[in-house]
Amino acid sequence: MLFVTGGSPATVYALTPLATEARNAGHEVLVASNAETMEAVTGAGLPGVCVSDVPIRHHIYHDRAGTPLVMPEDPDLAIRAIGHAFGRMAAAYQEPLLELARCWRPDVVVGGTLHYSAAVLAARIGVPFVRHSWDSGEPLVVDEAAAVEMRPELDALGLAGIPGTALWVDVCPPSVRDPEALQGTSMRWIPCNLQPPLEPWMYSKGSAPRVGVTAGTKTAPGYFFDYLVQLAVALKKLDAEILVSAPPAVAGQLSEATGMRVGWLPFDTVARTCDLLVHHAGGGTALTGMVYGIPQLVVPNMPKLVAPSQRLAAYGAARVILPGDDTPEALADAAGDLLANDHYRERARDLAEEANAMPAPQEVLGLIEKLV
Structure with missing residues (x-):
């Protein structure tokens, strides 16, 4: 089984449970990804093959000729721009993946939601393709834009x-899925991340409410850095323990900017102890909150994240604050409401019950085996 992913560590974490299940069942597994995610692959104990040195940010902010691009301000155009970026990544992956398949021919290819090169490779070598979601749903226009970007490769x-x-x-609980999305085979979301040695405070907490704050695995200067500072500082006025998670490379700078302790948290462990998650609406963070039954304050930092966030809020397990409305006062008031109101906790627990009743990776692996 060849798993194809890349773009951020989160795209690796999403596929890790199924890839690990496949290895444990005795299947041969390789994970093809790009250089920026290799640590996440090998850190999960999976065999990784680097098929590109180009990070996803390059594809987002440059065209194929290397000409700089500016992310459109119009939300619809920004969503399409993401599709074009992943289309460019797919084009970069295409020949290295084919060369890999010549040396190590898979019987099935499993690709993350936006890894279109996986579908192309499977068609070229004549094996089944399995598409594996990594969040609560991507807009269909992303697929359309990727197809436009890949037109030269597809025509050839x-x-x-x-x-x-x-x-x-599909790892998203049915109650918060996009009603217009394709119907898939459900699989339970199992949180994964790089594991540091655990300290007692990571798996236990005191009497004060605990709030986990993050902007995801790609936070860097100029890339969601100021956004995370804004979130953390706004929550200072709460009578709560605030834990800020960020990549190690920027933890020191963020700690200085916020006046708070910041570090890479083993979120699969720490999140279980939290009473509230405040974040960028990233798929992995949101799904972790769902399976653990934790109320969430989501502040989408990309247009494509707005709709999944609104579905979670409509269910009653979260509140959403859109860009432009995310003043310090609004963030603090919403967080305080989520901590104080039992309704959010009850709805979050209902959603967790549904999420944890979804089929385990072992069951889904059985369906894939039948394809082969």
């Missing part, structure tokens, strides 16, 4: 479009 191969999938694995 005689493909009318990005090839379809033999199996669609």
Whole structure:
């Protein structure tokens, strides 16, 4: 089984449970990804093959010729721009993946939601393709934009479009899925991340409410850095313990900017102890909150994250504050409401019950075995 992912560590963490289950069942597994995510692959104990040195940020902010691009301010155009970026990543992956398949031919290819090169590779070598979601749903226009970007590659191969999938694995609980999305095979979300040695405060807490704050695994100067500072500082007025999670490379700078302790947290462990998660609406963070039954304050930092956030809020397990409305006062008031109101906790627990009743990776692996 060849797993294809990349773009951020989160895209690796999402596929780790199924890839690990496959290895434990005795199957041969390789994970093809790009250089920026290799630590996440090998840190999960999985065999990784680097098929590109180019980070996803380059594809987002540069065209194929290397000409700088500016992310559109219009939300609809910004969503399409993400599709074009992942289309460029797919084009960069295409030949290295084919060369890998010549040396190590998989019987099935499993690709993360936006890793279109996985679908193309499976079609080229004639094996089943499994598409594996990594969040609460991507807008369909992302697929459309990626197909436009990949038109030269698709035409060269005689493909009318990005090839379809033999199996669609959906990790989002049904109650908060996009009603217009394709119907897939459900699989339980299992939180994964790099593991530091645990300290007692990571798995236990005191009497004060605990709030976990993050802007995801890609936070860097000029990239969601100021956004995370704004979130953390706004929550200072709460009578709560605030834990800020960020990549180690920027932890010192963030600690200085916020006056708070900041570090890489083993979120699968720490989140269980939290009474509230405050974050950027990232798929992995949101799904972790869902399976652990934790109320969430989501402040989407990308247009494509707005709709999934609103579905979570409509269910009653979260509140959403959109960009422009995210004043310090609004953030603090919303966080205080989420901590004080039992309704959010009850709805979050209801959603957790649904999420944890979804099929385990072992069951989904059985469906993939039947495809082969």
